[in-house]
Amino acid sequence: MAAVTIDRIAMxxxxxxxxxxKAAASGPASHRExxxxxxxxxxxxxxxxxxxxxxxxxxxxxxxxxxxxxxxxPDQDDFVHLLSPTFRDAIGMLARRxxxxxxxxxxxxxxxxxxxxxxxxxxxxEALLKLARRRVEDLRREVCTLARDLTxxxxxxxxxxxxxxxxxxxxxxxxxxIALTLTVTTQHEISHDISVWAHDAVSVLVVHQIAxxxxxxxxxxxAGPEVEMELG
Numbered sequence: 001m002a003a004v005t006i007d008r009i010a011m012x013x014x015x016x017x018x019x020x021x022k023a024a025a026s027g028p029a030s031h032r033e034x035x036x037x038x039x040x041x042x043x044x045x046x047x048x049x050x051x052x053x054x055x056x057x058x059x060x061x062x063x064x065x066x067x068x069x070x071x072x073x074p075d076q077d078d079f080v081h082l083l084s085p086t087f088r089d090a091i092g093m094l095a096r097r098x099x100x101x102x103x104x105x106x107x108x109x110x111x112x113x114x115x116x117x118x119x120x121x122x123x124x125x126e127a128l129l130k131l132a133r134r135r136v137e138d139l140r141r142e143v144c145t146l147a148r149d150l151t152x153x154x155x156x157x158x159x160x161x162x163x164x165x166x167x168x169x170x171x172x173x174x175x176x177x178i179a180l181t182l183t184v185t186t187q188h189e190i191s192h193d194i195s196v197w198a199h200d201a202v203s204v205l206v207v208h209q210i211a212x213x214x215x216x217x218x219x220x221x222x223a224g225p226e227v228e229m230e231l232g
Contacts, residue, residue, distance in 0.1 A: 009175045010098035042147035049140035064125035064203045070117035072200040090179035132211035169213040
């Protein structure tokens with residue numbers, strides 16, 4: 001299993017962007033070349049997603065403490081004072097290393113989680129993590145299938161483009177989590193209670209985004225067999 005790093009994500013994301021742009025600009029005479037680029041991008045994405053899902057340390061690092069999603073959402077004041085600087089530093093690090101995340105990402109993530117919590121107030125944070133992992137696995141499975149063959153079908157070509165765009169968004173969130181881990185170097189200077197709260201807040205924001213980006217229109221299902229799965 002190859003390591004999932006910011007640099008690897010940056011390279012894969014750039015290859016995805018190039019393949020998608022080439023496919024979008026291609027005419028009938030150049031479909032074969034565009035399809036080859038899409039297959040190569042799907043193959044690269046397949047490998048990265050496979051390695052990421054097998055990285056038990058990454059998923060264990062995002063495992064939240066027990067509680068509801070709503071309880072982990074930071075209010076505006078707490079976010080500004082305790083988390084905003086860390087996110088800002090992490091996004092800056094990613095920009096310098098070739099991974100672009102829009103400056104509105106974090107605010108949009110907070111609003112999206114709050115909206116989910118409004119309708120699923122009793123949903124547990126653990127269920128959200130399991131749902132995100134299941135959706136990433138579904139995305140990986142389909143991308144890996146397309147990596148083997150597009151069969152020069154316009155329908156499969158459009159599907160590959162759509163899935164690769166999703167992968168790029170998911171990978172940006174993965175890179176952000178890695179960058180956040182690298183930038184948090186002063187945890188020993190803050191209280192244990194704040195450290196746990198910050199971990200859960202970051203976990204919910206990032207995991208919610210991953211689940212939504214892997215499969216838009218997020219719906220949290222009640223805890224049960226359909227969301228129970230072992231973390232790798």
